[in-house]
Amino acid sequence: MDPHRVGPTAVRPESVHVALTRGMVLEDRQTGFVGAAVAVEKSGGKHLVVLEDRRGVHRAFPLGPGFWLEGRPVIVDPPAPRRRPPAGPVSAGGRRLTASGSYAVEGKRARVARASRIWVEGKHDAELVEKVWGDDLRHEGVVVLMLDGVDNLEEVMAAFGPSPQRRAGVLVDHLVPGSKESRIAEQVRAMPGGENVLILGHPYVDVWQAVRPARVGLQAWPEIPRGTDIKHGTLEALGWPHADQADIARGWQRILATVRSYKDLEPSLLGRMEELIDFVTAPGTR
Structure with missing residues (x-):
């Protein structure tokens, strides 16, 4: 019935x-x-x-x-306003800081979501961005969405329809000269409205490597042979369980738990995320 x-x-x-x-x-x-x-x-x-x-x-x-x-x-x-107690470190002047190092805006509601958006490649990228920049993004009303792979970027941007007021910021892995990611980025920039899309990336094959290796007791992330899945290979090199997708998910959560603030991330990721946030919240955007 x-x-x-x-x-x-x-x-x-x-x-x-x-x-x-x-x-x-x-x-x-x-x-x-x-x-x-x-x-x-x-x-x-x-x-x-x-x-x-x-x-x-x-x-x-x-x-x-x-x-x-x-x-x-x-x-x-509409959603009930969320008033969360301030968290994070305190500056020398006694003001509360967010995990990204910004001054926390206490007692203010998160703003309604902007039309401008930021995309990241996948779930792990989104979780890392949320942990470090989540408070800042809610304050600015910026929604972070997942591409589920950079191969979907052209289709997603065509559907989004970027404009001077409706901007798109995109964070991708392994954005280095000659990579597949760099070729896709150039194709998107050439699309109609592509000048309103900012595509930035870090040099690492996977966002795991944007976490400072010292957080998991390493001097450097292991070199994974070509043809071996980087997540599987990394967990194997660490001596952690790596048999299936559940082990990979648990391994990532174990790494993510070591991240306390922006100080635990590599500068090559920090700078790119700050640029993307500035781009989608610039005056004249919505």
């Missing part, structure tokens, strides 16, 4: 208000589109929720009535 159908003698359920949370799975009652909430935007004075379906398709819908949540009609309100 369709859980949305109301019989002739049944009482139609009354819509209730719910505050939007990230990951909340909603169904738009008019179109039937079902997806998880990944961002909130403000356009024309209205709040929009961006839903992502299981195929990775994104669609935006006005917040308010017209949604199903777990089989019941709901009115979706």
Whole structure:
């Protein structure tokens, strides 16, 4: 039986208000589109929720009535403001710092998401960026999305449609002369609107190597032979479990847990991320 159908003698359920949370799975009652909430935007004075379906398709819908949540009609309100206690180190002057080294803005709500975006290659990149720059990005309203591989960059940028006010910043691995990544970057820059896309990268094959090796007790990250998966090879060189994807996930979490602030990352990543944030938050962008 369709859980949305109301019989002739049944009482139609009354819509209730719910505050939007990230990951909340909603169904738009008019179109039937079902997806998880990944961002909130403000356009024309209205709040929009961006839903992502299981195929990775994104669609935006006005917040308010017209949604199903777990089989019941709901009115979706903007997210409740998050007031988190200040965390991180303290400067010599007594001011709290974020993990990126910026002064923490205490007692201020995260701003509504910008139209401009930053993309990173994958899950591990996104988790590292969140750990170090998460507070700064929320303060600026910058959403970080995953490409799931640099090979998708042209398609993602074509769908995004960058403009002078709607910029795209992209962080990629192994952006060195002659690499596949550098060739794709040049192709994207030549696309319509490509001048509004800033593609930067670090020289490492994988973002793992942007963590200072001393954090895991090494003087340098091991050299992994060509043809060997770098994550698998790194864990093997460290003497950590490396048999399957679950071992790789646990190994990365073990490395990520050693990162306390920007001081635990290599400068070649730090500078690139700061440039990307400046690019998508420059005056005149939205």
